[in-house]
Amino acid sequence: MKKFGLLTIIAASLTVWGSAWGAFAINPDSGPIGVTVTITGEGFGKFVSARNNAVLFGKNKARGLVEQWENDRIVVRVPRKAVTGPVVVKSGTKTKTVGTFTVEVPTVKEVSPKEAAPGTTVQIIGRNFGPSMGMKDPLMPFGVSEVQINGVAAEVVQWRDTRIEVKVPSNATTGPLVVRVASMDPLPDGSCCAPVEYSTSAPVAFAVMTPITLEPTEGPVGSPVVISGRGFGQRKPGEDAVVFNGIPAPILQWTNTQIRVMFPLNGASGPVTLKRGNESRVVGEFRLTPHKVIGFNPDTAPVGALVTISGENFGVFYEGGPNQVLFGGVPGRVFQWSDRVIDVWVPISAKSGPLVVRRGAGTVKPDGTCCAERGFAAVEAGVFTLAVPTVTSISPGTAEIGSLISITGSGFGEFIKSDERTQDNLSREGHQNQFTQFGVNIARTAVLFPANKEFVKASHVAGYVESWTDTEIKVRVPQVAVPGTVLITRGSWDLLPDGNCCKDKEWIQTKAGNFTPTGLDKVTSDYLKNIRDLGSEQ
Template sequence: GIAASHQALESQTAIPQPGAEGPSRLVHVLMQPQPTLDAPPEGISLPAPSEELALLPEATGARYTEEDLLRAGAAYEDILPHNRVSRSGDDVTFNSEMNDGEAPASGELSFDTYRLSLKGYDGNETIGFTWELPDCGCGANRPDFRVGFADFPDDDWDWYEGPRDDVLTIESYAPYTTAEGDVLLVIVLVDPDEYTLKQLTIGAYETRGLGDIWSEGEPLFLDETHRMPSGESAGERAVSALPAAIDLSDNCSPVRDQGQVGSCTAFAAGGAYDYELFAIYRDYGWNHLDDYNLVSPKWIYRNTGSGCPHAGRNTAAVVNFLMTDGTSTELNCPYKNVCDYDWGPEAIADAEILRIDDWWYVFWIGWDPDDVSDIQQVLAEEKRVLVMRTNVDANIFGYQPGEVWNYEGPTIGGHAMVVVGYDNAKSAFKVRNSWSASWGDHGYLWIGYETFMNPAAQIYCCKLKDSYNPAAAARFLGLTILTDVDPDSAVTGTEVTVSGYNFGDSQGASELMFLGASGWTQATINEWQDEEIAAVVPDDAITGPIKVYVNDKETASDFDFVVLPHIDALNPATQIVGQNIAVEGSGFGVSANGDSRVEIGDVEATVVSWANDEIEITIPPDVTQSELTVTVTAGTSNGVEFTPYPNIDALSPAVQIVGGNITVEGTSFGDSPDENCKVEIGGIEAGVVSWSDTAIEITIPAGVTQSDLTVTTSVGTTNGVEFTPKPNIAGIYPARAYSGKKITLTGTSFGDEPADSKVTFGGSVEASPEDILSWGENEIVLKVPAGAESGDVTVTVGGVDSAGVYLLVVLPPPVIEDTEQY
């Protein structure tokens, strides 16, 4: 049968390991009992212990020596349950193709049942399992198995997880031992591979590694590099403001087990990094129960030194390695076959991403600190755990929950752990170890402040810092991440490249959306790859984030894409001052803000209405031919040349005689005339005396009648303003006349016919139609009306009076009606 043995309880001492790189040690430690499982392995159904016990022959004699320990069942007592095991001497092979000579049924587990006689035994409540493994002592390929003990008082089976360190600690053998000393034990292999069990050891020691290497140059290294800067001296720091207690352990990853490997530094640095990663990515779904969200102590340990399994490492160097070289995840570099370099390219790819930003020393007794407040401040204010190294003595190995351990010496070796809290009532720090959750207080212990202040303990602490990395969120959480857009600003219609992670190799039903004036608007896709999308900025896009929809999940960028303003057209293309035009384009924004404006040259226009694709403005005064631009927060648009349309506001004076001058007042005539510029009255071009953008002086040309006056420039012809020339009497012939006498008025602008025109004598006597003999533009022939007196003669045309010209009215000559010759 399989060999079984007892180990006598010895004093807790370090076990030196030959060939170790530095003072790494294996030590005997006291573990807390392992909890039972809620259910047996799936597919296992065993008879009640009482039924099995009734089948066994009576055991005789004391059964607590190696020679007398017997394995019952299998090759010796096949009446006990077993399946898919074969035996060769003392070895039992599980998962062999043997099943009493027949091939095993599909899905059946391999298991075997043992009877141990422990009558008179009072040693450790432990049992060790020696499996045939590669000779490296590094936890290589240990099987996944379950252990069942017959609970005789309850006549049922208690099940335990098979220990990864090969030693199972239980609460007590008492409920599993009959009055005669019999113990029934079932080993079930749930691993699909074949394994051979060499020996069971009652009372086996739980052993764990230390592993910090202290070098003679450490004090200098501590003093000169990576010392944490402080914004205030210790004397200024308000230590009393710190809370009395802090416990960050709830956000730590599960306590892990370094086993018998000198890898405590890797577990300490890795545990602190686990905490940092969780703090950064918890809101994104980071899960400490997922091996893809745990760092790999094996990777850290094997890449920071060549010795394995019992060689130690320098704690600070291991922390620094996380910054310079990074770490794999546990998934791609699991903690087994620890001494093998057996990881693949995925582990290497992990380490390209999982790298801390920086780290600093926070505390060292060599700095002669007044207290431990520097450590407390990091825990309480930064909510950040610290990596620590310390010397340990033998008292730590039997640590019990609730105790406060203080270093007394002599030194057994150096050890690295993680500081996760403090309690002033205990005057101690809460520290996370790496000897499994079965050690200490669920894997934690309390270390007194006095130990931190004890120079012999040689404690230093350092903190590490990382920051959000979209590549990490994408790789380890499978999130779709938008990281960049190139260019980061453009006008609509431009092709841009959106970069990120996990878009998918092809578009399929996925979409890329830009923020639009009326909601999210879909972009036209030119190319879709897993980490890059080429898309066209939609016409309705405005400045804001970008969204991608992949597998019915929406992901928004944490950056904005800036839509630059662009003018497509002006409608109308030209306009008079004071009137409105529409500026058509894109990227104007849904409304104006403090930065928004429309300018023509350097003159700002009044905004009537503002929308993302159209702005209505009023053309301001003093505008000349210039570029019209739109400015928003994102920048200034392209310029579109705007030439204001000429417009006549008024004529001054409103009437004038031919040959006299008037001023045409208006806007946008231009500063000087060119070959296209002219002023016309009813098609007759006027002579220009002077020309400016707002005023033109002209001479009224001959032949002008009441007509529209217009100004023509290279832009176009203005509105017409009716001009009525002022009639002008150049002369009266004869200059003296009497009533009824025919006279002739010569001048200009009399009109072609009298119509509403009139001639007035002396301010009150008008010539009647009968008095008018002929009427022409430049000449009026009429008779002096009855009643006329000497005075000014005026001609009124269209309500406009000419200047008066004096006429001397005399008595008519006498009339000789009859003469006789005497």
């Protein structure tokens, strides 16, 4: 369409029609239906009525909708039934040819992209789309041009005569894409407005892709990433893959609706591409965010202490990685792992040295699974010092059963209340009066007194802890304590050689010193009888 083309000058002889007719011009002189055309000249006279005054297009004399009529200027819409040919102005019984108009049809030259998911913006390049799509007015039946994808109207983002941008509708399916330019025609009597009709472009094939989501879209190395959608089918080893900026990722799971992969070792930020045989599709972007340690507390602690590490981008705890915290090179058991905080127990074999947070990842095998090679992204948090419990005194050295005694020193750490049973049958054994060896299961932190084996079936018994700090423990003497060496114990674990949890719990023992309880005569025969009776119950 020549939107601002050369004016078609029609030399007309002067004729008496109320006033003299002058030279005429039509602008534009070509375009699609519905386009606004301005006719200039002289002697058009006054507008009397829609029936009396008209502009007719082509040999079939299709009547256009007149929007403005003045003596020297007429504005009119090109009607749906217009064909290329002369344009005639009619006023009453008199007519005058004022030029010619070429009717164009909307033509699509290019659609980019040719396939897209719902919500994607698509650009349509061509001509004769009209200067605008029109205006929706609930009070007036104006025609509005549109783009349809397999019969579903798309949301228009921008409309120009040679370029249209639309968003793929959520309910669209694969099929033809067409541009439909709306008419704005008068009724037979010349008034507004006839039902809307369309001039439609030739259809262009367009594929609506299945919507696919990527979650998460950022994270540290080794992060599990999930691609959700439908129609993934059954994975073909060695052919189907997920690629992060050119680096294939180990596939952890592949179903028809979900794919789960590990962000690969040596991966980088960039597009994530789903490959199925010879077909590829970018399903999103992933940003690598290396983990960072801000600090940890405490920086000095004994075995079994809980150390809290704060930072950023620790990601999701993923044992398959694995994710680890090393104490002097020895991995500890993770209690809690979140994106900004890690809580980890100091392992039984911990050493003083660098505290390192590391995330594991791997490279893909030829069949697409994990892992041809494993490695880590490691960040050093600082120096951790393993505290060794040291006792300076136990006071008093002799006291009655039930009395409160104090043990002073350093490196006792915090009191851990949990006892995490390592044998389900322990309580049952106790109720069956079976002897329990020291070390099978005791509290994570405890003060143990030698026990009278005739009273209880255990080598030691724990005293009730009133308070526990790093430098002082206050504990009550249990009823069945006997003279001997008091022990301070702390329990913890080591991980298995493959990095998974865990070996059996172990304890370190620190001798607090010798202690002699008094008042054993207060343990009455009735108490002894009750102990035996309880122990004999099944």
